[in-house]
Amino acid sequence: xxxxxxxxxxxxxxxxxxxxxxxxxxxxxxxxxxxxxxxxxxxxxxxxxxxxxxxxxxxxxxxxxxxxxxxxxxxxxxxxxxxxxxxxxxxxxxxxxxxxxxxxxxxxxxxxxxxxxxxxxxxxxxxxxxxxxxxxxxxxxxxxxxxxxxxxxxxxxxxxxxxxxxxxxxxxxxxxxxxxxxxxxxxxxxxxxxxxxxxxxxxxxxxxxxxxxxxxxxxxxxxxxxxxxxxxxxxxxxxxxxxxxxxxxxxxxxxxxxxxxxxxxxxxxxxxxxxxxxxxxxxxxxxxxxxxxxxxxxxxxxxxxxxxxxxxxxxxxxxxxxxxxxxxxxxxxx
Numbered sequence: 359x360x361x362x363x364x365x366x367x368x369x370x371x372x373x374x375x376x377x378x379x380x381x382x383x384x385x386x387x388x389x390x391x392x393x394x395x396x397x398x399x400x401x402x403x404x405x406x407x408x409x410x411x412x413x414x415x416x417x418x419x420x421x422x423x424x425x426x427x428x429x430x431x432x433x434x435x436x437x438x439x440x441x442x443x444x445x446x447x448x449x450x451x452x453x454x455x456x457x458x459x460x461x462x463x464x465x466x467x468x469x470x471x472x473x474x475x476x477x478x479x480x481x482x483x484x485x486x487x488x489x490x491x492x493x494x495x496x497x498x499x500x501x502x503x504x505x506x507x508x509x510x511x512x513x514x515x516x517x518x519x520x521x522x523x524x525x526x527x528x529x530x531x532x533x534x535x536x537x538x539x540x541x542x543x544x545x546x547x548x549x550x551x552x553x554x555x556x557x558x559x560x561x562x563x564x565x566x567x568x569x570x571x572x573x574x575x576x577x578x579x580x581x582x583x584x585x586x587x588x589x590x591x592x593x594x595x596x597x598x599x600x601x602x603x604x605x606x607x608x609x610x611x612x613x614x615x616x617x618x619x620x621x622x623x624x625x626x627x628x629x630x631x632x633x634x635x636x637x638x639x640x641x642x643x644x645x646x647x648x649x650x651x652x653x654x655x656x657x658x659x660x661x662x663x664x665x666x667x668x669x670x671x672x673x674x675x676x677x678x679x680x681x682x683x684x685x686x687x688x689x690x691x692x
Contacts, residue, residue, distance in 0.1 A: 406433060406500045410469045410618065413476040413497070417467060420495060420505070421482070425457045435501035441689035442507040443680055444627065444659045453491070453509050459483035461491070463523040466663055466676060468623040470614045472540055474498065477614045477623035479663055479678055481512070481521045488512045490521065490573055492661035492678040494614070494625065506625070508661050510573050510680050517574030525569075527665040527674045532620050536668030543615035546666050547622040550675075555607045557600075559593030565671035568592035572677045586642060592672070594641070602637040603650045605629045609659075609688045620666040627688050628658040628679075655684035 407413045423431040429450045442452040461480030468477035478493040492508035512518055538546075546563060553562035570578040570592055583589045587600050612624040635651040660679030664672050 406497050406502070407474065408471060410471060410616070413469045413471065413474070413495075414467050416495065416497070416502075417476055417478045417493065420493070420502075421460055421480070424454060425460050425482070427454055427457070429454060433501050434505075435498070435503045438501065438503050438505065440505045440507075443509055444657075444682060444686055444689040446689045449505070453484060453489075453507055456484040457482060457489075458485055464521045466524050466528045466621075468614050468619075468621045468663055469616045470540070473613055475614045477661070477663065479661065479676055481518075484509070484511070488518060488521075490678045492625075494623070494661075508625075508659060508678050508680060510678050512574055514573075514575065520571055520574040520576065524676070525665075525674050527667075528619070528621065528663070528676065531618050532668055537617040538620060538666060538668075538670055540615045540617055542670065543617065543620065543622040543666055544612050546670065546672065547612035547615070547624045547662075547664055548610065550662065550664060550672065551607050551610050551612075551624065551626060553593070553596050554601060555604065557596060557598075557602055559596035562593070562596075563671045564591065564593035565667060565669075565673045566591060568672050568675065570675040570677065572679060578675075586645065592675070597640070598642050599638055599640050600648060603630055603632060603634070603648075603653070605631050605633075609690065620668070622664050622666060624662045624664070626660055626662070627686075628660060629685065630657070631655050631684065657682045657684055657686045659686075659688070 407416050420432060423429060434449055438449060440447055440449045459482055461482045464481040466479045470476065474497040476495050480491055482489055482491055490510045490512050494504065494506040495502055496504035512521065549562040553559055568579060568591060569576060577588060578590065578592045578595050580588045587595055587598065606629050607626050608629060609627040610624065612622065615622040630653070632650050632653050632655055635649070637648050637650060639645050639648050658679045658681055660677055662675060662677045665674035667673050
């Protein structure tokens with residue numbers, strides 16, 4: 359019954375995607391491959407992908423090969439690195455062995471033609487479980503040299519309801535005159551981690567309508583939240599010291615940004631020792647501390663995608679994260 363429920367949900371999402379995906383208005387990219395068909399034919403020459411369209415289609419081809427369990431369909435470099443959930447693995451293992459259905463309409467792409475990296479978050483299936491995938495690909499020359507996964511099973515029905523389709527801002531392109539530079543977008547992305555780590559919401563340019571979703575759960579600006587913190591806006595929420603239990607945010611990598619959409623992607627590794635079992639809370643009437651004594655130490659590798667508007671403020675945040683043992687290695691040698 360559970361497997362049937364998952365398949366029906368993903369079938370519904372894919373049906374929406376096939377009906378509602380807007381037509382592309384720029385140069386057509388190579389056709390996507392399908393499971394059971396030959397590998398896609400990439401353009402000959404020293405560069406595999408240098409355009410937004412090509413990088414986006416490379417993600418689609420990657421997902422097709424992933425579900426088919428056929429990494430040989432993709433142009434991986436001989437020494438390509440594959441890391442999944444902070445563990446370095448052979449290409450073809452991990453999600454390559456369990457992916458069972460393509461993402462439906464819930465797909466977010468962050469495409470960076472300067473770094474030749476592309477980030478992606480999408481809801482797919484692994485076995486009989488809805489699974490949120492955070493993906494980063496890096497291209498060099500004619501090959502994929504890095505593939506990185508954050509793979510998070512989604513078991514909460516209310517979270518699934520937020521993962522049917524992306525919020526409109528993630529697909530909205532900005533007028534050329536309203537676009538921020540790539541360097542500015544990267545700086546804004548880094549500022550988010552500073553604001554969170556320093557418990558100071560003024561360190562990042564949050565818009566008043568900023569909404570953060572984490573694995574499909576709305577954790578800010580949520581009028582239906584059971585806690586006063588969940589109802590708060592992104593910036594003021596950080597300034598309450600609510601997140602002081604985060605010891606450090608390591609392995610911060612904000613290297614993918616797309617001025618066309620105003621999207622920027624960051625990867626990081628949160629560490630929580632819970633050495634202090636109670637932390638002070640500020641700026642919240644009637645609440646002066648937070649009890650975290652029920653938590654055991656853990657780490658949380660995560661991917662965040664930020665939508666930055668034409669005024670340079672963060673309006674939407676989409677995050678995918680997993681819990682791993684405390685003081686886990688990152689998979690990248692640090």
